[in-house]
Amino acid sequence: MPGPFSPLPAQVDLPALDHQVLERWREGKLFQRSLESSAGRPAWIFYEGPPTANGRPGVHHIEARTFKDVFPRFRTMKGYHVPRRAGWDCHGLPVELAVETELGFTGKKDIEAYGIAEFNAKCRESVHRHVDEWATLTERMGFWVDMSEAYWTMDPAYVESVWWSLKVIFDKGLLVEDHRVAPYCPRCGTGLSDHEVAQGYETVVDPSIYVRFPITGGEWAGRADLLIWTTTPWTLVSNTAVAVHPEVTYAVARTADGTFVVAEPLLERVLGPEAEVLARLSGQELERTSYERPFDLVDIPAAHYVITATYVTTADGTGLVHQSPAFGADDLAATREYGMPVVNPIGRDGRFADEVAVVGGVFFKTADAALVNDLRNRGLLFRSEDYEHSYPHCWRCHTALMYYALPSWYIRTTAVKGQLLAENEKTDWHPANIKYGRYGDWLDNNVDWALSRDRYWGTPLPIWRCPDGHDTCVGSLAELSALVGADVSTVDPHRPYIDEVTLPCPTCGQPANRVPQVIDAWYDAGSMSFAQWGAPHRNNDIFQAAFPGQFICEAIDQTRGWFYTMMVVPTVVYGRSSYETVLCLGHILAEDGRKMSKHLGNILEPLPLMDRHGADAVRWFMATSGSPWSARRISHAALDDIVRKVLLTYWNTASFFTLYAGAAGYDP
Ligand SMILES: [Zn+2]
Numbered sequence: 322m323p324g325p326f327s328p329l330p331a332q333v334d335l336p337a338l339d340h341q342v343l344e345r346w347r348e349g350k351l352f353q354r355s356l357e358s359s360a361g362r363p364a365w366i367f368y369e370g371p372p373t374a375n376g377r378p379g380v381h382h383i384e385a386r387t388f389k390d391v392f393p394r395f396r397t398m399k400g401y402h403v404p405r406r407a408g409w410d411c412h413g414l415p416v417e418l419a420v421e422t423e424l425g426f427t428g429k430k431d432i433e434a435y436g437i438a439e440f441n442a443k444c445r446e447s448v449h450r451h452v453d454e455w456a457t458l459t460e461r462m463g464f465w466v467d468m469s470e471a472y473w474t475m476d477p478a479y480v481e482s483v484w485w486s487l488k489v490i491f492d493k494g495l496l497v498e499d500h501r502v503a504p505y506c507p508r509c510g511t512g513l514s515d516h517e518v519a520q521g522y523e524t525v526v527d528p529s530i531y532v533r534f535p536i537t538g539g540e541w542a543g544r545a546d547l548l549i550w551t552t553t554p555w556t557l558v559s560n561t562a563v564a565v566h567p568e569v570t571y572a573v574a575r576t577a578d579g580t581f582v583v584a585e586p587l588l589e590r591v592l593g594p595e596a597e598v599l600a601r602l603s604g605q606e607l608e609r610t611s612y613e614r615p616f617d618l619v620d621i622p623a624a625h626y627v628i629t630a631t632y633v634t635t636a637d638g639t640g641l642v643h644q645s646p647a648f649g650a651d652d653l654a655a656t657r658e659y660g661m662p663v664v665n666p667i668g669r670d671g672r673f674a675d676e677v678a679v680v681g682g683v684f685f686k687t688a689d690a691a692l693v694n695d696l697r698n699r700g701l702l703f704r705s706e707d708y709e710h711s712y713p714h715c716w717r718c719h720t721a722l723m724y725y726a727l728p729s730w731y732i733r734t735t736a737v738k739g740q741l742l743a744e745n746e747k748t749d750w751h752p753a754n755i756k757y758g759r760y761g762d763w764l765d766n767n768v769d770w771a772l773s774r775d776r777y778w779g780t781p782l783p784i785w786r787c788p789d790g791h792d793t794c795v796g797s798l799a800e801l802s803a804l805v806g807a808d809v810s811t812v813d814p815h816r817p818y819i820d821e822v823t824l825p826c827p828t829c830g831q832p833a834n835r836v837p838q839v840i841d842a843w844y845d846a847g848s849m850s851f852a853q854w855g856a857p858h859r860n861n862d863i864f865q866a867a868f869p870g871q872f873i874c875e876a877i878d879q880t881r882g883w884f885y886t887m888m889v890v891p892t893v894v895y896g897r898s899s900y901e902t903v904l905c906l907g908h909i910l911a912e913d914g915r916k917m918s919k920h921l922g923n924i925l926e927p928l929p930l931m932d933r934h935g936a937d938a939v940r941w942f943m944a945t946s947g948s949p950w951s952a953r954r955i956s957h958a959a960l961d962d963i964v965r966k967v968l969l970t971y972w973n974t975a976s977f978f979t980l981y982a983g984a985a986g987y988d989p
């Protein structure tokens with residue numbers, strides 16, 4: 322008599338089997354039924370970090386999605402109810418830049434000429450296009466997540482939640498506008514936050530130059546030069562002062578090349594052992610010594626003398642620091658003490674103003690060569706070397722960033738640093754060393770979050786300002802309607818439509834316009850715990866029941882991205898982090914140990930990879946080859962190995978068993 326085990330063929334086509342299984346899951350609505358049958362059990366909350374819908378998914382996305390699938394399935398089997406909601410990150414520079422590339426744009430001028438409404442429509446369309454590819458990958462790899470109810474960060478309800486949270490922060494006095502020197506991408510025309518900067522360091526070779534600033538006042542006038550060191554010759558055009566440490570001893574020393582003022586601890590390193598010390602002075606004694614600036618190209622009144630600043634060190638350089646307040650936070654603070662002006666000869670596009678001699682119209686980084694040459698020709702260049710160092714670049718477009726004084730909106734995260742450290746203390750990190758290492762260090766060195774972006778496709782900053790500077794922060798479209806005195810609840814809360822809404826200032830009655838900025842898209846993603854539900858305006862009970870989340874999981878570089886914003890936003894708004902346990906994943910590398918890139922031609926595409934080896938082989942690789950947080954190399958050979966040693970061994974065992982179980986009429 323036939324037993325319960327129908328025989329399995331000895332040969333198996335694993336990718337074809339995948340499709341049969343996926344079909345069965347789809348037809349039988351297995352995921353949905355697993356949720357229905359577990360309803361009412363204790364919940365175990367997983368938050369899906371929304372992938373940025375600006376490009377096609379890669380193999381490394383299978384890695385994160387494998388772990389995002391394995392743990393919820395495991396918890397479901399352990400008797401929990403594990404709702405899993407997909408999400409799509411829709412706003413931000415990545416999307417804008419992809420569209421700019423498509424349209425052949427080179428900057429903001431092109432966007433404005435094209436029209437903001439048209440440009441944003443393209444961004445929206447681009448998001449939809451890429452989400453389809455993500456959905457295909459998600460289904461193909463067998464990741465159970467509900468995409469039919471996915472949250473989209475560009476949905477009006479989502480935007481309104483984000484607005485509400487910003488208003489909470491505004492009302493606490495922690496959302497402020499400030500004029501600070503901040504990292505700025507001249508290509509994208511916007512400031513960036515420190516967590517974005519942290520993701521964009523690249524190794525470059527810059528000129529490292531020592532420059533003579535002849536002394537023009539006091540005892541050493543005409544007899545000695547201040548010696549300064551810089552790796553950004555382009556900032557010398559706007560040199561405003563030279564800073565010394567008040568308590569450091571400076572030597573006036575003679576060499577065959579002339580007489581120089583250098584910090585004594587650096588004397589030998591800079592001038593060599595032969596230098597003859599003629600005098601010693603404290604930094605304090607050097608204060609107000611006037612000098613001749615290196616370039617006389619822009620007007621900078623009431624400046625060009627030595628100032629004291631305690632941030633000056635003798636760790637490198639000469640112990641005398643050239644000051645250019647428009648391009649350095651320390652410089653700005655130090656020169657402000659002396660009432661010096663902030664002169665900025667460089668426009669928002671990163672180019673020197675046309676009327677500046679020698680470098681007019683030249684991109685700031687490109688100007689270095691001409692400026693160094695000019696110094697050399699005038700005998701002011703003491704020494705010049707190449708200097709290889711790590712310099713911040715735009716994480717999206719790879720343009721060298723500049724530190725640039727511009728008005729920007731900040732969340733004063735430094736005011737809640739103690740709370741953030743306490744939340745980190747309670748967080749279960751995997752691997753454990755991230756807590757006090759990579760992430761803890763990041764929190765220890767916390768700086769305020771530069772939130773605003775001078776861009777187009779993002780959540781508009783919901784602040785309306787009247788001509789007298791009274792700011793009104795708005796938490797929803799309903800609230801906006803009440804302020805306007807007309808129903809604007811159906812207005813698209815994006816630029817340019819929301820910009821057209823004006824309201825009478827609640828303080829003085831004058832018309833108030835929205836400030837022009839949008840916000841950092843990392844804020845959108847960091848708000849997903851409540852904004853995915855539209856809370857608190859909508860579904861507040863569902864949100865409350867699903868907060869905080871038990872588990873999140875992303876690539877390790879998110880310590881400065883999503884892991885950070887998922888802790889910061891809810892901590893400021895709700896007084897606690899949004900997650901309890903976090904798994905950090907290592908990078909997936911190509912067979913040659915390098916990052917996969919088009920340029921290197923070593924990319925493995927996720928769908929063809931699964932069609933060749935089957936989804937299980939790829940998932941098995943992600944789940945078992947080494948620890949999840951170390952970098953791992955994937956290759957056809959590694960996957961062939963898994964198919965042969967693991968999956969076919971398993972298949973053959975089952976096939977062997979069914980054959981003999983059938984023959985023996987075995988019925989357990
Ligand atoms: Zn950029």
Ligand SMILES: [Zn+2]
Pocket residue numbers: 787788789790791826827828829830831
């Ligand atoms: Zn007003």
